[in-house]
Amino acid sequence: METVILVIWVFWPIDRIMRVSLRTITLDVPPQDVITKDSVSVKLNAVIYFRVVDPSRAIVEVENYLYATSQLAQTTLRSVLGETEMDELLANRDKINAILRQIIDKRSEDWGIEVSAVEVKDVDLPPEMKRAIARQAEAERERRAKVINAEGELQASEKLAQAAHIIGAEPAAIQLRYLQTVTEIASENNSTTIFPIPLDLFRGFLGSVAQQAAAQPPRLTAKASGEPLPAAPAKTKTEA
Template identity: 60%
Template sequence: MIPDFNIGLGTVIILLFALFVSAIRILREYERGVIFMLGRFWKVKGPGLIFVIPGLQQMVRVDLRVVTMDVPSQDVISRDNVSVKVNAVLYFRVVDPERAIIQVENYFDATSQLAQTTLRAVLGKHELDEMLAEREKLNLDVQQILDAQTDAWGIKVTNVEIKHIDLNETMIRAIARQAEAERERRAKVIHAEGEKQAAETLMQAAEMLSRQPAAMQLRYLQTLTQVAGDKTSTLVFPVPVDIVNMLMSKAGGTPPAGGSS
Protein backbone atom coordinates (compact mmCIF):
# COMPACT_ATOMS: atom_id res chain seq x y z
CA MET A 1 0.00 0.00 0.00
CA ILE A 2 2.85 2.42 0.81
CA PRO A 3 4.45 2.21 -2.66
CA ASP A 4 1.06 2.83 -4.31
CA PHE A 5 0.52 5.84 -2.03
CA ASN A 6 3.92 7.25 -2.91
CA ILE A 7 3.23 6.82 -6.62
CA GLY A 8 -0.11 8.60 -6.29
CA LEU A 9 1.44 11.44 -4.28
CA GLY A 10 4.22 11.80 -6.81
CA THR A 11 1.69 11.97 -9.62
CA VAL A 12 -0.26 14.68 -7.82
CA ILE A 13 2.90 16.67 -7.20
CA ILE A 14 3.89 16.40 -10.84
CA LEU A 15 0.41 17.49 -11.94
CA LEU A 16 0.47 20.46 -9.55
CA PHE A 17 3.91 21.46 -10.77
CA ALA A 18 2.82 21.22 -14.41
CA LEU A 19 -0.28 23.27 -13.58
CA PHE A 20 1.88 25.89 -11.86
CA VAL A 21 4.28 26.08 -14.78
CA SER A 22 1.44 26.36 -17.30
CA ALA A 23 -0.02 29.27 -15.30
CA ILE A 24 3.13 31.35 -15.63
CA ARG A 25 3.15 34.08 -18.30
CA ILE A 26 5.90 36.60 -19.01
CA LEU A 27 4.94 39.83 -20.72
CA ARG A 28 7.48 42.24 -22.19
CA GLU A 29 7.57 45.91 -21.29
CA TYR A 30 5.52 46.86 -24.37
CA GLU A 31 2.93 44.09 -23.89
CA ARG A 32 -0.22 43.84 -21.82
CA GLY A 33 -2.44 40.84 -21.10
CA VAL A 34 -6.23 41.17 -21.18
CA ILE A 35 -7.48 38.52 -18.74
CA PHE A 36 -10.91 36.89 -19.01
CA MET A 37 -12.36 34.91 -16.08
CA LEU A 38 -14.84 32.29 -17.31
CA GLY A 39 -15.42 34.36 -20.42
CA ARG A 40 -15.94 37.67 -18.61
CA PHE A 41 -13.42 40.48 -18.56
CA TRP A 42 -11.42 40.52 -15.35
CA LYS A 43 -8.44 42.86 -15.59
CA VAL A 44 -5.43 43.97 -17.62
CA LYS A 45 -2.09 42.62 -16.39
CA GLY A 46 1.53 43.22 -17.20
CA PRO A 47 4.28 43.76 -17.91
CA GLY A 48 6.49 41.20 -16.18
CA LEU A 49 5.59 37.86 -14.55
CA ILE A 50 1.87 37.09 -14.25
CA PHE A 51 -0.23 34.02 -13.48
CA VAL A 52 -3.19 32.77 -15.49
CA ILE A 53 -5.23 29.97 -13.97
CA PRO A 54 -5.58 27.24 -16.60
CA GLY A 55 -9.16 26.35 -17.44
CA LEU A 56 -10.60 29.36 -15.62
CA GLN A 57 -8.77 32.27 -17.18
CA GLN A 58 -7.71 33.16 -20.71
CA MET A 59 -5.26 35.83 -21.74
CA VAL A 60 -5.03 37.89 -24.92
CA ARG A 61 -1.72 39.64 -25.61
CA VAL A 62 -1.83 43.25 -26.82
CA ASP A 63 1.17 45.12 -28.26
CA LEU A 64 1.34 48.78 -27.20
CA ARG A 65 4.05 49.85 -29.66
CA VAL A 66 3.37 52.20 -32.56
CA VAL A 67 2.17 50.27 -35.61
CA THR A 68 3.15 51.40 -39.11
CA MET A 69 0.38 50.56 -41.56
CA ASP A 70 0.62 51.02 -45.31
CA VAL A 71 -2.71 52.22 -46.72
CA PRO A 72 -3.19 50.62 -50.16
CA SER A 73 -3.48 52.82 -53.24
CA GLN A 74 -6.96 54.33 -53.47
CA ASP A 75 -8.81 55.60 -56.55
CA VAL A 76 -9.93 59.14 -55.74
CA ILE A 77 -11.94 61.59 -57.84
CA SER A 78 -11.15 65.14 -56.81
CA ARG A 79 -13.69 67.94 -56.55
CA ASP A 80 -12.66 69.19 -60.01
CA ASN A 81 -13.32 65.67 -61.48
CA VAL A 82 -9.71 64.51 -61.82
CA SER A 83 -9.06 60.80 -61.23
CA VAL A 84 -5.92 60.06 -59.20
CA LYS A 85 -4.44 57.19 -57.22
CA VAL A 86 -3.31 58.03 -53.69
CA ASN A 87 -1.49 55.90 -51.14
CA ALA A 88 -0.52 56.80 -47.59
CA VAL A 89 1.07 55.49 -44.41
CA LEU A 90 -0.68 55.42 -41.03
CA TYR A 91 0.90 55.40 -37.55
CA PHE A 92 -1.20 54.31 -34.57
CA ARG A 93 -0.93 52.51 -31.24
CA VAL A 94 -3.18 50.89 -28.65
CA VAL A 95 -3.77 53.07 -25.59
CA ASP A 96 -6.58 51.03 -24.00
CA PRO A 97 -6.05 47.23 -24.32
CA GLU A 98 -9.46 46.45 -22.83
CA ARG A 99 -11.44 48.37 -25.47
CA ALA A 100 -9.12 47.27 -28.28
CA ILE A 101 -10.00 43.62 -27.57
CA ILE A 102 -13.62 43.91 -26.44
CA GLN A 103 -15.06 46.71 -28.61
CA VAL A 104 -13.79 45.51 -32.01
CA GLU A 105 -13.10 42.05 -33.40
CA ASN A 106 -9.77 42.90 -35.06
CA TYR A 107 -8.58 46.43 -34.38
CA PHE A 108 -5.78 46.19 -36.97
CA ASP A 109 -8.10 45.32 -39.89
CA ALA A 110 -10.76 47.73 -38.67
CA THR A 111 -8.28 50.61 -38.56
CA SER A 112 -6.97 49.72 -42.02
CA GLN A 113 -10.43 49.72 -43.61
CA LEU A 114 -11.39 52.94 -41.85
CA ALA A 115 -8.19 54.62 -43.05
CA GLN A 116 -8.94 53.68 -46.67
CA THR A 117 -12.49 55.04 -46.63
CA THR A 118 -11.47 58.20 -44.76
CA LEU A 119 -8.65 58.89 -47.21
CA ARG A 120 -11.04 58.69 -50.17
CA ALA A 121 -13.67 60.82 -48.44
CA VAL A 122 -11.30 63.60 -47.38
CA LEU A 123 -9.36 63.89 -50.65
CA GLY A 124 -12.57 63.79 -52.69
CA LYS A 125 -13.55 67.12 -51.14
CA HIS A 126 -10.47 68.94 -52.46
CA GLU A 127 -9.25 69.96 -55.90
CA LEU A 128 -6.12 68.51 -57.49
CA ASP A 129 -4.07 71.66 -56.87
CA GLU A 130 -4.88 71.45 -53.16
CA MET A 131 -3.83 67.78 -53.06
CA LEU A 132 -0.47 68.64 -54.58
CA ALA A 133 0.24 71.85 -52.67
CA GLU A 134 -1.41 71.33 -49.26
CA ARG A 135 -0.40 67.84 -48.19
CA GLU A 136 0.29 68.84 -44.61
CA LYS A 137 -3.25 70.18 -44.20
CA LEU A 138 -4.74 67.05 -45.75
CA ASN A 139 -2.60 64.82 -43.54
CA LEU A 140 -3.86 66.65 -40.47
CA ASP A 141 -7.51 66.41 -41.58
CA VAL A 142 -7.28 62.64 -42.14
CA GLN A 143 -5.42 62.12 -38.85
CA GLN A 144 -8.01 64.05 -36.82
CA ILE A 145 -10.95 62.17 -38.37
CA LEU A 146 -9.34 58.76 -37.82
CA ASP A 147 -8.32 59.62 -34.27
CA ALA A 148 -11.86 60.67 -33.39
CA GLN A 149 -13.45 57.54 -34.89
CA THR A 150 -10.97 55.04 -33.41
CA ASP A 151 -11.09 56.52 -29.91
CA ALA A 152 -13.94 54.14 -29.00
CA TRP A 153 -11.65 51.21 -29.88
CA GLY A 154 -8.84 52.37 -27.61
CA ILE A 155 -6.69 53.34 -30.62
CA LYS A 156 -4.64 56.53 -30.89
CA VAL A 157 -3.76 57.63 -34.44
CA THR A 158 -0.55 59.61 -34.08
CA ASN A 159 0.18 60.53 -37.69
CA VAL A 160 -0.95 60.13 -41.30
CA GLU A 161 1.32 60.84 -44.27
CA ILE A 162 0.22 60.89 -47.92
CA LYS A 163 3.12 59.25 -49.73
CA HIS A 164 2.34 59.56 -53.42
CA ILE A 165 -0.30 60.89 -55.81
CA ASP A 166 -0.31 59.14 -59.19
CA LEU A 167 -1.61 61.00 -62.24
CA ASN A 168 -2.22 59.66 -65.74
CA GLU A 169 -0.02 60.81 -68.62
CA THR A 170 -2.64 63.15 -70.06
CA MET A 171 -2.99 65.03 -66.79
CA ILE A 172 0.80 65.21 -66.36
CA ARG A 173 1.13 66.83 -69.80
CA ALA A 174 -1.69 69.24 -69.00
CA ILE A 175 -0.02 70.26 -65.75
CA ALA A 176 3.28 70.73 -67.60
CA ARG A 177 1.59 73.02 -70.15
CA GLN A 178 -0.06 74.95 -67.34
CA ALA A 179 3.27 75.38 -65.54
CA GLU A 180 4.94 76.53 -68.77
CA ALA A 181 2.19 79.07 -69.41
CA GLU A 182 2.50 80.31 -65.85
CA ARG A 183 6.24 80.78 -66.25
CA GLU A 184 5.70 82.69 -69.51
CA ARG A 185 3.13 84.90 -67.81
CA ARG A 186 5.55 85.68 -64.99
CA ALA A 187 8.33 86.44 -67.48
CA LYS A 188 6.10 88.88 -69.35
CA VAL A 189 5.01 90.57 -66.13
CA ILE A 190 8.63 90.91 -64.97
CA HIS A 191 9.63 92.32 -68.37
CA ALA A 192 6.76 94.82 -68.28
CA GLU A 193 7.69 95.87 -64.75
CA GLY A 194 11.27 96.42 -65.91
CA GLU A 195 10.13 98.55 -68.84
CA LYS A 196 7.94 100.59 -66.53
CA GLN A 197 10.75 101.20 -64.05
CA ALA A 198 13.17 102.06 -66.86
CA ALA A 199 10.69 104.55 -68.36
CA GLU A 200 10.19 106.22 -64.98
CA THR A 201 13.95 106.50 -64.47
CA LEU A 202 14.48 107.93 -67.98
CA MET A 203 11.72 110.44 -67.39
CA GLN A 204 13.35 111.58 -64.15
CA ALA A 205 16.73 111.80 -65.90
CA ALA A 206 15.24 113.87 -68.75
CA GLU A 207 13.66 116.26 -66.26
CA MET A 208 16.98 116.71 -64.46
CA LEU A 209 18.90 117.29 -67.72
CA SER A 210 16.31 119.78 -69.00
CA ARG A 211 16.92 122.06 -66.03
CA GLN A 212 20.55 122.78 -67.05
CA PRO A 213 21.51 123.04 -70.76
CA ALA A 214 25.16 122.54 -69.87
CA ALA A 215 24.29 119.13 -68.41
CA MET A 216 22.88 118.05 -71.78
CA GLN A 217 26.10 119.17 -73.49
CA LEU A 218 28.23 117.23 -71.02
CA ARG A 219 26.11 114.14 -71.54
CA TYR A 220 26.44 114.54 -75.30
CA LEU A 221 30.22 114.87 -75.09
CA GLN A 222 30.39 111.80 -72.87
CA THR A 223 28.44 109.85 -75.48
CA LEU A 224 30.87 111.00 -78.19
CA THR A 225 33.79 109.86 -76.05
CA GLN A 226 32.25 106.41 -75.66
CA VAL A 227 31.56 106.13 -79.41
CA ALA A 228 35.05 107.33 -80.35
CA GLY A 229 36.56 104.58 -78.23
CA ASP A 230 35.35 101.94 -80.69
CA LYS A 231 37.84 100.99 -83.46
CA THR A 232 35.79 102.10 -86.48
CA SER A 233 36.88 103.89 -89.64
CA THR A 234 33.66 105.86 -90.00
CA LEU A 235 32.00 107.85 -87.23
CA VAL A 236 28.48 109.18 -87.73
CA PHE A 237 26.80 111.12 -84.96
CA PRO A 238 23.81 113.47 -84.88
CA VAL A 239 24.11 117.08 -83.88
CA PRO A 240 21.22 118.26 -81.75
CA VAL A 241 19.43 121.39 -82.92
CA ASP A 242 19.83 122.98 -79.49
CA ILE A 243 23.62 122.88 -79.76
CA VAL A 244 23.58 124.30 -83.34
CA ASN A 245 21.26 127.12 -82.28
CA MET A 246 23.49 127.92 -79.33
CA LEU A 247 26.64 127.98 -81.49
CA MET A 248 24.98 130.11 -84.19
CA SER A 249 23.66 132.56 -81.67
CA LYS A 250 27.13 132.99 -80.17
CA ALA A 251 28.65 133.46 -83.68
CA GLY A 252 26.01 136.06 -84.57
CA GLY A 253 24.55 133.99 -87.40
CA THR A 254 21.03 133.05 -88.22
CA PRO A 255 19.95 129.72 -86.76
CA PRO A 256 18.64 127.12 -89.16
CA ALA A 257 14.92 126.59 -89.64
CA GLY A 258 14.90 123.18 -88.01
CA GLY A 259 16.14 119.60 -88.14
CA SER A 260 19.60 118.29 -87.47
CA SER A 261 22.75 117.79 -89.49
Protein backbone atom coordinates in the same frame (compact mmCIF):
# COMPACT_ATOMS: atom_id res chain seq x y z
CA MET B 1 12.74 44.55 0.76
CA GLU B 2 9.73 42.43 0.03
CA THR B 3 9.42 40.35 -3.11
CA VAL B 4 6.07 40.48 -4.86
CA ILE B 5 5.10 37.44 -6.87
CA LEU B 6 2.49 38.03 -9.56
CA VAL B 7 0.33 35.05 -10.33
CA ILE B 8 -2.05 34.99 -13.29
CA TRP B 9 -4.63 32.28 -13.29
CA VAL B 10 -5.56 31.00 -16.73
CA PHE B 11 -8.41 28.54 -17.06
CA TRP B 12 -7.71 26.66 -20.24
CA PRO B 13 -9.51 26.39 -22.67
CA ILE B 14 -11.80 29.16 -21.41
CA ASP B 15 -9.08 31.82 -21.04
CA ARG B 16 -6.05 32.57 -23.17
CA ILE B 17 -3.22 35.11 -23.02
CA MET B 18 -2.85 37.70 -25.82
CA ARG B 19 0.04 40.10 -25.99
CA VAL B 20 -0.62 43.65 -27.19
CA SER B 21 2.21 46.02 -28.04
CA LEU B 22 1.85 49.52 -26.64
CA ARG B 23 4.45 50.96 -29.00
CA THR B 24 3.62 53.16 -31.99
CA ILE B 25 2.61 51.06 -34.99
CA THR B 26 3.26 52.10 -38.60
CA LEU B 27 0.53 50.93 -40.97
CA ASP B 28 0.74 51.36 -44.75
CA VAL B 29 -2.51 52.11 -46.54
CA PRO B 30 -2.50 50.41 -49.98
CA PRO B 31 -2.95 52.58 -53.11
CA GLN B 32 -6.49 53.80 -53.60
CA ASP B 33 -8.22 54.98 -56.79
CA VAL B 34 -9.98 58.22 -55.92
CA ILE B 35 -12.05 60.63 -58.01
CA THR B 36 -11.65 64.15 -56.68
CA LYS B 37 -14.36 66.78 -56.43
CA ASP B 38 -13.41 68.26 -59.82
CA SER B 39 -13.67 64.80 -61.50
CA VAL B 40 -9.96 63.99 -61.70
CA SER B 41 -8.98 60.34 -61.25
CA VAL B 42 -5.89 59.93 -59.06
CA LYS B 43 -4.20 57.03 -57.31
CA LEU B 44 -2.63 57.63 -53.91
CA ASN B 45 -1.52 55.86 -50.77
CA ALA B 46 -0.90 56.88 -47.17
CA VAL B 47 0.70 55.81 -43.91
CA ILE B 48 -0.81 55.83 -40.40
CA TYR B 49 0.99 56.10 -37.07
CA PHE B 50 -1.05 54.87 -34.10
CA ARG B 51 -0.71 53.02 -30.82
CA VAL B 52 -2.90 51.04 -28.46
CA VAL B 53 -3.74 52.96 -25.28
CA ASP B 54 -6.29 50.48 -23.88
CA PRO B 55 -5.31 46.84 -24.58
CA SER B 56 -8.50 45.37 -23.15
CA ARG B 57 -10.72 47.40 -25.45
CA ALA B 58 -8.44 46.68 -28.42
CA ILE B 59 -9.01 42.95 -27.83
CA VAL B 60 -12.61 42.92 -26.64
CA GLU B 61 -14.27 45.66 -28.71
CA VAL B 62 -12.92 44.58 -32.11
CA GLU B 63 -11.83 41.23 -33.49
CA ASN B 64 -8.63 42.45 -35.19
CA TYR B 65 -7.72 46.05 -34.47
CA LEU B 66 -4.94 46.14 -37.10
CA TYR B 67 -7.24 45.04 -39.91
CA ALA B 68 -10.05 47.28 -38.66
CA THR B 69 -7.77 50.32 -38.54
CA SER B 70 -6.48 49.63 -42.05
CA GLN B 71 -9.99 49.33 -43.50
CA LEU B 72 -11.10 52.47 -41.67
CA ALA B 73 -8.14 54.39 -43.09
CA GLN B 74 -8.90 53.28 -46.65
CA THR B 75 -12.56 54.26 -46.54
CA THR B 76 -11.80 57.57 -44.83
CA LEU B 77 -9.11 58.35 -47.40
CA ARG B 78 -11.51 57.84 -50.32
CA SER B 79 -14.29 59.77 -48.58
CA VAL B 80 -12.23 62.84 -47.67
CA LEU B 81 -10.35 63.11 -50.95
CA GLY B 82 -13.58 62.64 -52.90
CA GLU B 83 -14.71 65.98 -51.46
CA THR B 84 -11.41 67.73 -52.23
CA GLU B 85 -10.32 69.38 -55.46
CA MET B 86 -7.07 68.35 -57.09
CA ASP B 87 -5.39 71.75 -56.66
CA GLU B 88 -6.15 71.68 -52.94
CA LEU B 89 -4.83 68.13 -52.70
CA LEU B 90 -1.51 69.17 -54.21
CA ALA B 91 -1.19 72.50 -52.39
CA ASN B 92 -2.72 71.88 -48.94
CA ARG B 93 -1.59 68.37 -48.11
CA ASP B 94 -0.93 69.23 -44.45
CA LYS B 95 -4.54 70.33 -44.04
CA ILE B 96 -5.83 67.09 -45.57
CA ASN B 97 -3.53 65.03 -43.33
CA ALA B 98 -4.93 66.79 -40.26
CA ILE B 99 -8.53 66.09 -41.35
CA LEU B 100 -7.74 62.41 -41.96
CA ARG B 101 -6.05 62.03 -38.57
CA GLN B 102 -8.96 63.67 -36.75
CA ILE B 103 -11.60 61.46 -38.39
CA ILE B 104 -9.70 58.17 -37.99
CA ASP B 105 -8.73 58.96 -34.40
CA LYS B 106 -12.32 59.74 -33.44
CA ARG B 107 -13.75 56.57 -35.00
CA SER B 108 -11.06 54.27 -33.56
CA GLU B 109 -11.31 55.71 -30.05
CA ASP B 110 -13.81 53.00 -29.05
CA TRP B 111 -11.18 50.38 -29.89
CA GLY B 112 -8.65 51.83 -27.45
CA ILE B 113 -6.50 53.22 -30.28
CA GLU B 114 -4.92 56.66 -30.51
CA VAL B 115 -3.89 57.92 -33.97
CA SER B 116 -0.89 60.25 -33.82
CA ALA B 117 -0.43 61.08 -37.53
CA VAL B 118 -1.72 60.33 -41.02
CA GLU B 119 0.42 61.20 -44.04
CA VAL B 120 -0.54 61.04 -47.72
CA LYS B 121 2.54 59.60 -49.43
CA ASP B 122 2.31 59.45 -53.22
CA VAL B 123 -0.20 61.08 -55.56
CA ASP B 124 -0.15 59.49 -59.02
CA LEU B 125 -1.80 61.69 -61.66
CA PRO B 126 -2.84 60.55 -65.15
CA PRO B 127 -0.44 61.53 -68.00
CA GLU B 128 -2.82 64.06 -69.58
CA MET B 129 -3.22 65.81 -66.24
CA LYS B 130 0.55 66.00 -65.81
CA ARG B 131 0.85 67.65 -69.23
CA ALA B 132 -1.92 70.12 -68.35
CA ILE B 133 -0.17 71.03 -65.10
CA ALA B 134 3.12 71.50 -66.98
CA ARG B 135 1.44 73.84 -69.49
CA GLN B 136 -0.17 75.77 -66.66
CA ALA B 137 3.17 76.16 -64.88
CA GLU B 138 4.83 77.32 -68.11
CA ALA B 139 2.09 79.88 -68.73
CA GLU B 140 2.47 81.15 -65.17
CA ARG B 141 6.23 81.57 -65.63
CA GLU B 142 5.69 83.46 -68.89
CA ARG B 143 3.16 85.73 -67.19
CA ARG B 144 5.61 86.52 -64.39
CA ALA B 145 8.36 87.24 -66.92
CA LYS B 146 6.13 89.67 -68.82
CA VAL B 147 5.10 91.41 -65.60
CA ILE B 148 8.73 91.78 -64.52
CA ASN B 149 9.68 93.10 -67.98
CA ALA B 150 6.82 95.62 -67.93
CA GLU B 151 7.79 96.81 -64.45
CA GLY B 152 11.39 97.24 -65.60
CA GLU B 153 10.31 99.30 -68.62
CA LEU B 154 8.10 101.45 -66.39
CA GLN B 155 10.94 102.17 -63.99
CA ALA B 156 13.31 102.89 -66.90
CA SER B 157 10.83 105.31 -68.47
CA GLU B 158 10.40 107.12 -65.16
CA LYS B 159 14.17 107.49 -64.80
CA LEU B 160 14.49 108.69 -68.40
CA ALA B 161 11.76 111.27 -67.82
CA GLN B 162 13.58 112.54 -64.73
CA ALA B 163 16.87 112.69 -66.66
CA ALA B 164 15.22 114.57 -69.53
CA HIS B 165 13.75 117.07 -67.09
CA ILE B 166 17.13 117.68 -65.45
CA ILE B 167 19.00 117.94 -68.77
CA GLY B 168 16.34 120.27 -70.17
CA ALA B 169 16.91 122.66 -67.28
CA GLU B 170 20.67 122.81 -68.06
CA PRO B 171 21.44 123.20 -71.80
CA ALA B 172 25.14 122.56 -71.24
CA ALA B 173 24.31 119.10 -69.89
CA ILE B 174 22.95 118.11 -73.30
CA GLN B 175 26.26 118.94 -74.95
CA LEU B 176 28.22 117.07 -72.28
CA ARG B 177 26.03 114.04 -72.81
CA TYR B 178 26.58 114.34 -76.56
CA LEU B 179 30.35 114.40 -76.13
CA GLN B 180 30.19 111.44 -73.76
CA THR B 181 28.22 109.43 -76.32
CA VAL B 182 30.75 110.26 -79.04
CA THR B 183 33.58 109.15 -76.74
CA GLU B 184 31.88 105.84 -75.98
CA ILE B 185 31.26 105.11 -79.66
CA ALA B 186 34.86 105.98 -80.54
CA SER B 187 36.22 103.65 -77.84
CA GLU B 188 34.02 100.68 -78.82
CA ASN B 189 34.23 100.84 -82.63
CA ASN B 190 37.43 101.20 -84.65
CA SER B 191 35.64 102.53 -87.73
CA THR B 192 35.42 106.19 -88.63
CA THR B 193 32.19 107.86 -87.58
CA ILE B 194 31.20 111.38 -88.66
CA PHE B 195 28.93 113.39 -86.40
CA PRO B 196 27.68 116.91 -87.03
CA ILE B 197 28.94 119.27 -84.35
CA PRO B 198 26.12 121.43 -83.03
CA LEU B 199 26.67 125.18 -83.01
CA ASP B 200 25.62 125.28 -79.39
CA LEU B 201 29.11 124.09 -78.50
CA PHE B 202 30.57 127.31 -79.93
CA ARG B 203 27.83 129.63 -78.78
CA GLY B 204 29.88 130.88 -75.85
CA PHE B 205 32.97 131.44 -78.01
CA LEU B 206 31.01 133.25 -80.71
CA GLY B 207 29.32 135.41 -78.10
CA SER B 208 32.65 136.52 -76.62
CA VAL B 209 34.01 137.37 -80.09
CA ALA B 210 30.93 139.44 -80.86
CA GLN B 211 31.28 141.33 -77.59
CA GLN B 212 34.93 142.16 -78.31
CA ALA B 213 34.07 143.37 -81.82
CA ALA B 214 31.32 145.61 -80.51
CA ALA B 215 33.63 147.15 -77.90
CA GLN B 216 36.31 148.28 -80.46
CA PRO B 217 35.68 151.53 -82.57
CA PRO B 218 35.39 151.11 -86.35
CA ARG B 219 38.58 151.78 -88.34
CA LEU B 220 38.73 153.33 -91.81
CA THR B 221 40.60 151.42 -94.45
CA ALA B 222 42.20 152.60 -97.71
CA LYS B 223 40.33 152.59 -100.96
CA ALA B 224 40.67 149.72 -103.29
CA SER B 225 42.58 151.98 -105.82
CA GLY B 226 45.29 152.72 -103.28
CA GLU B 227 44.46 156.43 -102.88
CA PRO B 228 44.56 157.71 -99.32
CA LEU B 229 41.34 158.73 -97.72
CA PRO B 230 40.78 162.48 -97.20
CA ALA B 231 41.78 163.70 -93.81
CA ALA B 232 39.10 164.72 -91.45
CA PRO B 233 38.67 168.52 -91.16
CA ALA B 234 40.33 170.00 -88.13
CA LYS B 235 38.12 171.60 -85.55
CA THR B 236 38.66 175.33 -84.91
CA LYS B 237 37.87 177.21 -81.81
CA THR B 238 35.40 180.03 -82.15
CA GLU B 239 35.74 183.15 -80.14
CA ALA B 240 32.91 184.15 -78.04
